[in-house]
Amino acid sequence: MKDHKDLDVWKQSMVLVEDIYALTKNFPSDEKYGLSSQIKRAVVSVPSNIAEGAGRKGDKEFIQFLYIAMGSLSELET
Template identity: 50%
Template sequence: MYQFPYERLNVWKESMLLIKEVYQAIIKFPKSEDYALKSQLKRAVVSVTSNIAEGSARLSPKQQAYFFQMAYGSLIEVNCQLQIAVSLGYLEEESYKSLREHIRQISSQLSALRNRQFK
């Protein structure tokens, strides 16, 4: 089966795994967060992969770097929201540490990809 260019990027694959991890982590959030923190986390984590895909479809390196930067911003947003979840008692510290390490790995890959566009 044909693969789009973004589907061959390791950072996109890792971001897809992060979506599953975040969705699994927020299952136990209180019902009152369905349209608040839970919803915001879902949108932010999906935005990471979406921006990677969109950036890979752009022709100019400057445009590609812009979308990779947007993906990085969404990734940092996810991390911040997970920290909020920990502080509210919705997420255990150990779960957060595991997610944070995955976020760190993805952020490094995104930075390398973004910086590569300017060489």
């Protein structure tokens, strides 16, 4: 398995993190610890789980962490 930093899906998810952080800067201040915080946690979870799964070096474990990342994307979409 490649290093997680070589995976296109990890690179794209890092771009998504940057985009979401830029977007949430425009949220109202009363959402700083509410919606904004939840969105940031969900988006950071995506590349984090991809990296952790890639670090496990087993295909089954990697796939499981990809499913977790997909769950975080669903949370973010909601």
